[in-house]
Amino acid sequence: MTASNKDLFSYRLHGGNIHAAAQRLNCSSSHLLDASASLVPWTPRFSRSFHGSIRDYPDRSYRHLRALIAQQHQLPLALVLPGNGAAELFTWAARDAAATGISSLPAPGFADYSRALACWQGRWLPQSFLLQCAAPFPQSFRSPPACDALWICNPHNPTGQLWSRASLEPLLQRHRLVICDEAFLSLVPDGEQQSLIPLVADHPNLVVIRSLTKLYGIAGLRLGYAIAQPERLKRWAQWRDPWPVNAIASAMAEQLLASPAKYQRWCLRAQRWVAKEGAWMQQKLSQLPGIMPMPSAANFLLIHADHSLVPLREVVEQRHRILLRDCRSFEGLGECWLRIGLQSRRNNRRIIRALKQELDRAPLA
Ligand SMILES: Cc1ncc(COP(=O)(O)O)c(C=O)c1O
Incomplete structure (x- = not known):
């Protein structure tokens, strides 16, 4: 399509x-x-004004923000790329997906993935699955044979189903690229245990995308991040605008993530x-x-x-x-x-x- x-x-x-x-x-x-x-x-209260952040260009490497996100997930810095909301990162993931082949989009699913694929003339096939209520990802789900890339969302939007990590892991063997949208996962009781983030280090074909906008009620600020292997993230960094996360958003996120306990x-x-x-x-x-x-x-x-x-x-x-x-x-x-x-x-x-x-x-x- x-x-x-x-x-x-x-x-x-x-x-x-x-x-x-x-x-x-x-x-x-x-x-x-x-x-x-x-x-x-x-929404969070911020303990200082961000006025000072607007005079200078943001740090192009977003080193401090990346370090805080990496600390949160106990990952090396090189596996983290902040973005102007998860939505911006879907666009770059879609460029990779379009180059990989046809994408499989479980249906029903979030419409922004096809928006992102359309940016790169990417092709996709919706693959419907039962709106069942079991925790594991449906084992009966099979991407159409022509599909190389798979987009999944955990917890799934719009059903709110939480898939177990164990049921998602086999999908990594069956696809050349798996993009897992975990925009809502940090809001789910015991959800972190099902995150695919710990699998990224061993799977170059996995991209996990997170959003801070739902968790903090800051959708207007636009903040998300991708977790993937460094070669992929370096490629994306060269494609995108030089300062995709503005300095205020970056400074606010740094304050929100400064203390792991908080x-x-x-x-x-x-x-x-x-x-x-x-x-x-x-x-x-x-x-x-x-x-x-x-x-x-x-x-x-x-x-x-x-x-x-x-x-x-x-x-x-x-x-x-x-x-x-x-x-x-x-x-x-x-x-x-x-x-x-x-x-x-x-x-x-x-x-x-x-x-x-x-x-x-x-x-x-
Ligand atoms: C499943 C899902 N992922 C990602 C997003 C976008 O997140 P962000 O606001 O960080 O761009 C949304 C927004 O509605 C969403 O529903």
């Missing part, structure tokens, strides 16, 4: 598009509750929130008429119905100023699916109240 006009316009359906929604609703974005993006609902405490807080609010939302959503929530290990929940959920999403947006994730941009999902990002208890209640009120007013049919 290659990009079509429909793919280009599907950005309208991407989550986290709060500014477009505010324009549509003719209100300020601060009046909206955005559950279409999946971020922790609190980072661990932050992750633990996020994971406790996911466990508590995830279970609460599961229970409340399952009590709504006609709504079936999928089990999820992550900070978002996929819900399903036998009828289209588009009218419900629209009315919740218009009447309640709450944004839910339309799932039509996920290959293999259609109108009968929505994704909801977990919020604070107060705002989760607000979401449930709005859904209940609208379902009572107009049951799904």
Whole structure:
């Protein structure tokens, strides 16, 4: 497959598009509750101003930031490359994937991988798999025979399923390149144990991509990083803009990652929130008429119905100023699916109240 006009316009359906929604609703974005993006609902406090960071160019090698990320994962510095969000790093991973051959994209899956492949005229084949709820990656999954590269996401977006490392490892033998998106992994209780990062040193065909934007609720800042073998990362560094991570983002990330103990405490807080609010939302959503929530290990929940959920999403947006994730941009999902990002208890209640009120007013049919 290659990009079509429909793919280009599907950005309208991407989550986290709060500014477009505010324009549509003719209100300020601060009046909206955005559950279409999946971020922790609190943000860090910074202990100093970053004004001083803007006069000089950033350090082109990002040595200090890379050292802190490397320390977090107990890796050599050379295996780390920071990026302008995970999204920027998908673009470079896609250049490698396009040169490797055809990519296999498990479907449903995150649409940004095909956006990145389209930048390089890369070709891909969606490979659907059952929306099952078991922890191991489905052993029945086989990339189409022509595929050399595989893109996986752990925990999987949009289902929230956490795959075990043991079930992912065999995929490295079957593909010339495996790109594993772990953007949400640090938010998952006990998720780190399933990370593929410890396998990178022994597998030149593995790239792991992480994001800090979900964990810290700093999507506007744009911060992610890739873990891969140095030859690959050096190649990417030569392709990209000279200063892809701006000095403020870099300085803020350095402060966030300065203390491993503080980072661990932050992750633990996020994971406790996911466990508590995830279970609460599961229970409340399952009590709504006609709504079936999928089990999820992550900070978002996929819900399903036998009828289209588009009218419900629209009315919740218009009447309640709450944004839910339309799932039509996920290959293999259609109108009968929505994704909801977990919020604070107060705002989760607000979401449930709005859904209940609208379902009572107009049951799904
Ligand atoms: C699975 C997944 N990976 C990566 C990203 C992008 O992360 P970043 O904000 O770091 O570019 C998203 C954003 O929605 C996502 O859902």
